[in-house]
Amino acid sequence: MLLPxxxxxxxxxxxxxxxxxxxxxxxxERMLAGFIREGRLTVLTEGRRALSFGAQAEGIxxxxxxxxxxxxxxxVALRPTLHFGEAYMNGDLxxxxxxxxxxxxxxxxxxxxxERGRRGPLARAFRALARRFQxxxxxxxARRNVAHHYDLSETLFRLFLDSDLNYSCAYFPxxxxxxxxxxxxxxxxxxxxxxxxxxxxxLDIGCGWGSLALALARMEKVSVDGVxxxxxxxxxxxxRAEAAGLADRVRFSLIDYxxxxxxxxxxxxxxxxxxxxxxxxxxFFATIRRLLAPDGVALIHSIGRMxxxxxxxxxxxxxxFPGGYVPALSEVLPPVERAGLWATDIExxxxxxxxxxxxxxxxxxxxxxxxxDIYDERFYRMWEFYLAGSEMGFRHGGLMVFQLQLAxxxxxxxxxxxxxxxxxxxxxx
Amino acid sequence: MLLPxxxxxxxxxxxxxxxxxxxxxxxxERMLAGFIREGRLTVLTEGRRALSFGAQAEGIxxxxxxxxxxxxxxxVALRPTLHFGEAYMNGDLxxxxxxxxxxxxxxxxxxxxxERGRRGPLARAFRALARRFQxxxxxxxARRNVAHHYDLSETLFRLFLDSDLNYSCAYFPxxxxxxxxxxxxxxxxxxxxxxxxxxxxxLDIGCGWGSLALALARMEKVSVDGVxxxxxxxxxxxxRAEAAGLADRVRFSLIDYxxxxxxxxxxxxxxxxxxxxxxxxxxFFATIRRLLAPDGVALIHSIGRMxxxxxxxxxxxxxxFPGGYVPALSEVLPPVERAGLWATDIExxxxxxxxxxxxxxxxxxxxxxxxxDIYDERFYRMWEFYLAGSEMGFRHGGLMVFQLQLAxxxxxxxxxxxxxxxxxxxxxx
Numbered sequence: 001m002l003l004p005x006x007x008x009x010x011x012x013x014x015x016x017x018x019x020x021x022x023x024x025x026x027x028x029e030r031m032l033a034g035f036i037r038e039g040r041l042t043v044l045t046e047g048r049r050a051l052s053f054g055a056q057a058e059g060i061x062x063x064x065x066x067x068x069x070x071x072x073x074x075x076v077a078l079r080p081t082l083h084f085g086e087a088y089m090n091g092d093l094x095x096x097x098x099x100x101x102x103x104x105x106x107x108x109x110x111x112x113x114x115e116r117g118r119r120g121p122l123a124r125a126f127r128a129l130a131r132r133f134q135x136x137x138x139x140x141x142a143r144r145n146v147a148h149h150y151d152l153s154e155t156l157f158r159l160f161l162d163s164d165l166n167y168s169c170a171y172f173p174x175x176x177x178x179x180x181x182x183x184x185x186x187x188x189x190x191x192x193x194x195x196x197x198x199x200x201x202x203l204d205i206g207c208g209w210g211s212l213a214l215a216l217a218r219m220e221k222v223s224v225d226g227v228x229x230x231x232x233x234x235x236x237x238x239x240r241a242e243a244a245g246l247a248d249r250v251r252f253s254l255i256d257y258x259x260x261x262x263x264x265x266x267x268x269x270x271x272x273x274x275x276x277x278x279x280x281x282x283x284f285f286a287t288i289r290r291l292l293a294p295d296g297v298a299l300i301h302s303i304g305r306m307x308x309x310x311x312x313x314x315x316x317x318x319x320x321f322p323g324g325y326v327p328a329l330s331e332v333l334p335p336v337e338r339a340g341l342w343a344t345d346i347e348x349x350x351x352x353x354x355x356x357x358x359x360x361x362x363x364x365x366x367x368x369x370x371x372x373d374i375y376d377e378r379f380y381r382m383w384e385f386y387l388a389g390s391e392m393g394f395r396h397g398g399l400m401v402f403q404l405q406l407a408x409x410x411x412x413x414x415x416x417x418x419x420x421x422x423x424x425x426x427x428x429x
Numbered sequence: 430m431l432l433p434x435x436x437x438x439x440x441x442x443x444x445x446x447x448x449x450x451x452x453x454x455x456x457x458e459r460m461l462a463g464f465i466r467e468g469r470l471t472v473l474t475e476g477r478r479a480l481s482f483g484a485q486a487e488g489i490x491x492x493x494x495x496x497x498x499x500x501x502x503x504x505v506a507l508r509p510t511l512h513f514g515e516a517y518m519n520g521d522l523x524x525x526x527x528x529x530x531x532x533x534x535x536x537x538x539x540x541x542x543x544e545r546g547r548r549g550p551l552a553r554a555f556r557a558l559a560r561r562f563q564x565x566x567x568x569x570x571a572r573r574n575v576a577h578h579y580d581l582s583e584t585l586f587r588l589f590l591d592s593d594l595n596y597s598c599a600y601f602p603x604x605x606x607x608x609x610x611x612x613x614x615x616x617x618x619x620x621x622x623x624x625x626x627x628x629x630x631x632l633d634i635g636c637g638w639g640s641l642a643l644a645l646a647r648m649e650k651v652s653v654d655g656v657x658x659x660x661x662x663x664x665x666x667x668x669r670a671e672a673a674g675l676a677d678r679v680r681f682s683l684i685d686y687x688x689x690x691x692x693x694x695x696x697x698x699x700x701x702x703x704x705x706x707x708x709x710x711x712x713f714f715a716t717i718r719r720l721l722a723p724d725g726v727a728l729i730h731s732i733g734r735m736x737x738x739x740x741x742x743x744x745x746x747x748x749x750f751p752g753g754y755v756p757a758l759s760e761v762l763p764p765v766e767r768a769g770l771w772a773t774d775i776e777x778x779x780x781x782x783x784x785x786x787x788x789x790x791x792x793x794x795x796x797x798x799x800x801x802d803i804y805d806e807r808f809y810r811m812w813e814f815y816l817a818g819s820e821m822g823f824r825h826g827g828l829m830v831f832q833l834q835l836a837x838x839x840x841x842x843x844x845x846x847x848x849x850x851x852x853x854x855x856x857x858x
Contacts, residue, residue, distance in 0.1 A: 173845050306839075308766045329772065330762040337737045337757055342829075346775035347846065350839045395839070400771075410735075410779045410824070416602050417776065421847055 064097035108396030168271035192423035206272025210237030273302035537825030597700035621852035635701025639666030702731035
């Protein structure tokens with residue numbers, strides 16, 4: 001059903017408008033027509049009167065934004081998917097009432113999930129933005145300034161990640177878990193699906209700072225090879241394995257996963273598939289197939305989207321994630337089938353990443369002074385926008401995380417999924 | 430890896446072959462070259478010497494087949510996917526040693542899962558056959574003789590189904606469950622995923638003889654509308670609801686699911702999606718979306734295949750299932766995404782249908798005399814071939830059953846799957 005247009009121009013007070021005011025108001029009205037149905041958004045442009053949309057609603061904070069100039073407002077109106085984020089980063093768009101997270105919550109509530117494909121242009125633009133936020137990839141994002149980025153990245157991530165440095169979606173079997181507990185629960189959930197047994201050889205593709213590889217080696221007497229393309233992550237992960245006394249069983253290599261030789265009993269990849277890019281899915285799963293022992297099990301954990309395939313929004317592509325792509329499941333399964341792999345289980349984790357990002361953003365905002373000292377205000381605002389926008393994407397924009405379990409044979413994985421919960425319960429806390 | 434060709438012509442004994450023998454042997458050698466690697470298959474053709482392939486292996490019964498005439502052998506050689514089944518039905522191909530199930534087990538073991546896409550023509554033909562077996566659809570299969578089929582169908586199905594008449598894959602949380610227990614476990618598994626609550630309206634698309642609709646109504650105080658296109662099933666299901674004293678809450682209608690009006694809190698469809706046909710997937714999921722309440726949950730239970738899309742084999746199309754199509758998951762997800770539905774969980778049930786079919790076949794074979802009295806030997810052998818071939822399809826041919834849970838909103842279904850096991854345990858036995 002098509003919802004009635006309820007946005008109202010409340011600025012039409014007693015004074016007659018100038019032609020310029022009217023033009024601006026018409027543009028805004030077009031953009032926001034039919035979009036703000038719950039909650040109230042007030043838009044100020046420097047030197048002009050307020051325009052207000054929607055109506056106060058319980059549970060949604062009123063938000064007032066101010067454009068510093070008519071020019072910045074017009075840029076956003078022209079291409080919101082790129083310039084909305086830029087205007088916030090540059091301080092051309094400021095929050096007068098409410099926070100950036102409140103603004104995204106207001107937008108998200110109005111995006112909803114109810115009228116897919118029946119929205120106006122602004123709703124589509126916001127949805128494109130929401131859908132496309134994804135994990136920051138230190139390798140790809142920092143092409144222009146690799147050394148600077150890598151020198152600082154761990155410092156930055158330490159400011160808002162859990163103490164174990166898991167830079168991927170946590171798992172919240174209960175909503176009251178702390179971030180550390182939920183990341184630990186994620187590791188156990190993955191370990192259970194991997195059906196670990198002593199002596200197995202495990203490959204971790206995209207090992208980050210080594211958190212999961214070390215966790216798996218602590219949970220079960222397996223040996224783990226982690227691969228990463230980041231020198232900083234490789235060095236840090238190697239140091240952690242040594243410090244943990246696990247260097248004999250947990251090794252890290254600075255190579256592309258396609259260069260890995262031999263076969264593995266278990267293959268895990270968490271938060272790396274987003275960086276593969278859809279033209280390479282075929283080769284990704286063919287490589288998994290090649291590296292997997294006959295009775296092997298693989299688990300791919302990645303951001304996905306519930307709706308049809310599309311393109312990464314321009315702001316994310318420019319500032320956060322040049323090489324990234326979030327697939328729909330319909331894009332992932334054809335290459336799995338062609339590789340001759342069984343998809344033995346597909347779990348769709350909804351809202352877990354929204355909760356993870358909320359934790360990250362709260363920690364990030366609490367460190368504002370430190371971050372501005374290391375970087376600058378613009379960098380701080382860019383990341384705030386990224387974290388808050390990503391949270392909206394997972395809460396309202398159709399983003400999710402899928403865990404795809406793969407095997408070569410029909411009977412490798414138990415015939416019911418009951419073992420997952422049972423194994424989680426049995427693993428060391 | 431490409432396995433070495435190990436099939437051997439052991440018939441080249443001391444006597445020289447005639448030209449005809451040689452021709453036949455070459456044809457057979459071509460067909461079976463590289464295929465029989467484990468176990469031994471001996472092929473007799475009336476009036477000629479034995480040809481033997483492979484070698485005895487532990488756990489695989491030796492099988493000897495006899496073609497009644499050179500003509501029937503040549504037909505099978507020419508187009509095995511159609512004529513292999515026909516030859517068996519017509520008695521042109523008989524088992525001299527071992528059973529039809531042994532033959533399929535031997536074929537299945539040699540199909541394996543290890544060398545997909547690297548097989549010879551016979552392996553591809555067997556795989557096509559194995560992959561394509563599916564549930565018999567009383568409506569579509571009996572176009573030429575509707576009345577005869579429907580008059581007899583329930584009688585026939587009562588001979589081998591469980592007492593509750595579940596004509597779909599059972600669920601075996603433990604391998605030692607009886608067929609009745611496993612069908613009951615399936616109903617509970619589905620009920621748990623449907624998150625039933627008192628007062629809900631449930632739609633059962635393709636309700637069969639009413640087993641699931643009645644089971645759900647007994648487990649929870651919901652009202653269920655079942656739809657079927659079979660007059661026989663409709664009458665039987667209605668009578669069962671009345672006999673159970675549930676006619677006030679469980680109603681059955683003789684209509685197409687696309688004709689259903691209104692919305693439902695829960696929609697379930699078990700073993701019906703196989704009959705939809707891929708050109709209609711878009712409209713199927715759009716209809717689910719239309720019929721589902723905003724906070725609704727749907728569960729689609731269907732046969733699927735782990736490998737790439739393909740066509741139904743000619744024997745199955747001709748004798749068993751004119752309108753059927755078994756989809757790959759990659760064919761199912763695009764229309765789900767386009768309908769704006771969340772795929773909230775995808776379970777891949779492997780081997781459960783192989784076990785179900787084994788139970789059905791054993792019961793069917795035990796009733797040979799009765800079935801031959803009602804139908805005839807040819808019908809009996811057709812069904813034996815169908816049941817044994819289907820079992821091979823699920824054991825070795827890449828067939829599986831998927832349970833696709835759908836919702837309109839991101840937060841309708843609990844955020845972890847732990848509720849499924851917990852609900853199953855709490856439901857009345």
